[in-house]
Amino acid sequence: MSRRVALLSLGGTIFMSQDASGGNARPDDGAGERLLATVGGARIDARPLANVSSSDVRPHHLAAVLERARAAVDEGATGVVLTHGTDTLEETAFLLERYWDREAPLVVTGAMRPASDLGADGPANLRDAVRTAMAPSARGLGVLVAFDGHAHLADQVTKASSRSVAAFASAPSGPLAIIEPDDLRLLHRPLPRAALLDQQRLPASPPDRFPAVPVLSAGLDEDLALLDHVPPEQLAGLVIAGVGMGHVSPTAMPRLRRLLDAGIPVVVASRTWSGGTSTHHYAYPGSEVDLLDAGAVMAGLLPPAKARLLLQTLLSADSSAAQLRESFEAYAS
Numbered sequence: 427m428s429r430r431v432a433l434l435s436l437g438g439t440i441f442m443s444q445d446a447s448g449g450n451a452r453p454d455d456g457a458g459e460r461l462l463a464t465v466g467g468a469r470i471d472a473r474p475l476a477n478v479s480s481s482d483v484r485p486h487h488l489a490a491v492l493e494r495a496r497a498a499v500d501e502g503a504t505g506v507v508l509t510h511g512t513d514t515l516e517e518t519a520f521l522l523e524r525y526w527d528r529e530a531p532l533v534v535t536g537a538m539r540p541a542s543d544l545g546a547d548g549p550a551n552l553r554d555a556v557r558t559a560m561a562p563s564a565r566g567l568g569v570l571v572a573f574d575g576h577a578h579l580a581d582q583v584t585k586a587s588s589r590s591v592a593a594f595a596s597a598p599s600g601p602l603a604i605i606e607p608d609d610l611r612l613l614h615r616p617l618p619r620a621a622l623l624d625q626q627r628l629p630a631s632p633p634d635r636f637p638a639v640p641v642l643s644a645g646l647d648e649d650l651a652l653l654d655h656v657p658p659e660q661l662a663g664l665v666i667a668g669v670g671m672g673h674v675s676p677t678a679m680p681r682l683r684r685l686l687d688a689g690i691p692v693v694v695a696s697r698t699w700s701g702g703t704s705t706h707h708y709a710y711p712g713s714e715v716d717l718l719d720a721g722a723v724m725a726g727l728l729p730p731a732k733a734r735l736l737l738q739t740l741l742s743a744d745s746s747a748a749q750l751r752e753s754f755e756a757y758a759s
Contacts, residue, residue: 432498437477438511480511505559637662672703676711695725702759726757
């Protein structure tokens, strides 16, 4: 098999440089050329698609990634690497996983330190991403994240630190593998890809923009009163970052029922880092049982940001209420 890897770039810290004071990092088009010189062991076909911060990545960027990545694999590339800012990297990986339909791995990586920093982590992360893209054990696993010597599954990875170079963690199973020069050393055997279910009903790529689905957070003395000022027709859906196993205050329930009665899907995730939502532990007003009885959908192990993306993806494809529930049931906890 050819040892050729397609390298696509959307920018991020990995392609930024600092000023003389060691701060104020900004995109630097020259950083990419310097970084490529650090990668050996494969022929790299590099194609920059954008050089933006991860907070500025949009669905149309990811549609371009999918188009180029599929073409590269169909033309013989062993795998694809995408460089990306870390702030929304987990969301991009999750979203790409919904659409990636090749056996070859699509590996997302980035850096916590700019390319000009003495302790830049970008070179090692890019090297490891290329190794992952070529790893025999990575085939068929979909979209992976390579960071700090580990490979993570797109559906489980999350940014766990805003500062550390060990920025990413995975729940509930931990990292998928340690990245070694010739292959991945798997730490556990992954379950079948949940994204395969979605691929049966989704178009080839995401739309240019997703429907409006805000995330509101539950908490102490929070009754979601903002919903009193938002006409239901302005929302395509709503995600609640619930407390505990997916709970809201009793006073919030009439507001959520108003949306549900109007046909607006409401998905409830947990704001807690691990454990996810439940379906049966509590039955008081505002609990998961009360929410389910009202017609809400529980996000299971998906955190709020990923639950939002899954809901938006399904809504953009005109999925039925039953299909929506089925997709979220793949993450039941």
